[in-house]
């Protein structure tokens with residue numbers, strides 16, 4: 001069965017050229033990049049080229065990119081190495097992906113002073129709320145760039161300024177997974193120290209991520225071993241994944257510059273405009289790639305199953321999270337349990353088109369109207 005796929009914040013289809021590259025480096029240029037012979041040196045050169053390509057999208061340089069196994073690892077890397085030799089408090093938002101939030105909870109359970117900041121009702125972290133929590137002992141801050149639940153974009157530049165004013169030596173990490181290739185990003189302008197990205201959200205292979213680490217930020221090694229990646233993350237590089245990542249990211253970024261995600265998002269907003277039992281979560285600055293919709297008194301999973309029966313795949317929230325965790329983010333924005341439980345997440349890629357969005361919005365209206373009639377009987 002062919003589906004209308006609207007769960008692109010969970011993962012994306014691997015692009016054809018990324019898949020080709022992957023196969024090439026698996027079958028043809030399969031050499032260990034650490035070996036000393038010429039074909040292996042060529043592979044090493046290609047890894048560097050890929051790092052330059054990823055870095056270019058972020059306004060960084062290739063030597064500032066560490067390849068990882070996924071963004072979950074990048075986030076864990078940032079926390080483990082960013083805090084290792086530092087004393088002080090940590091600030092994290094409650095709208096983070098689980099791979100950041102759980103790192104923060106682990107620190108908290110070890111007795112570290114972890115301070116959580118809630119977004120406002122529009123789904124944004126306010127610089128002044130961060131400023132109120134930070135002090136001269138703030139050692140590490142992690143704030144998400146673009147929400148995986150609602151698509152809202154945080155003003156990272158202003159948030160960084162608010163932190164560094166109070167604690168100039170604080171390390172600032174940003175989870176950029178849902179912003180990467182979608183929102184023009186210059187890590188230097190943002191003033192951040194670390195930035196996490198993932199390949200499979202932009203047409204690359206699952207199992208590859210990257211972490212930007214600002215030059216001059218001397219972090220301890222995350223994985224000890226053979227000294228690959230300047231000894232910061234040892235282990236033979238995932239050559240196939242890395243090559244597919246760079247190709248996919250460049251392609252995705254180019255496709256995104258000709259794609260109006262807001263046009264598709266607006267189709268859903270207009271479909272449910274004026275219905276008091278329907279809530280669009282998050283407003284103001286957003287990527288357009290994600291829309292979180294809550295239906296009062298309904299269950300998100302029943303709506304999603306109804307959509308699947310009609311050949312449309314949507315999400316319930318972060319794919320690797322349970323519904324309860326997705327409620328964490330909506331709850332922190334002040335969305336009531338009665339609304340949050342009836343939430344679905346629809347997310348686009350440049351491969352989606354208006355016709356698909358219209359079909360999906362019509363189906364969603366039909367399913368939720370039907371569920372309401374059934375409930376009132």
Ligand code: PLP
Pocket residue numbers: 009010069070071072073097099144146147148175176177178197198199200208209318319320
């Ligand atoms: N951060 C955000 C904002 C995400 O949306 C995701 C995945 O959904 C991750 C981190 C984890 O990415 P990965 O699947 O590469 O570990």
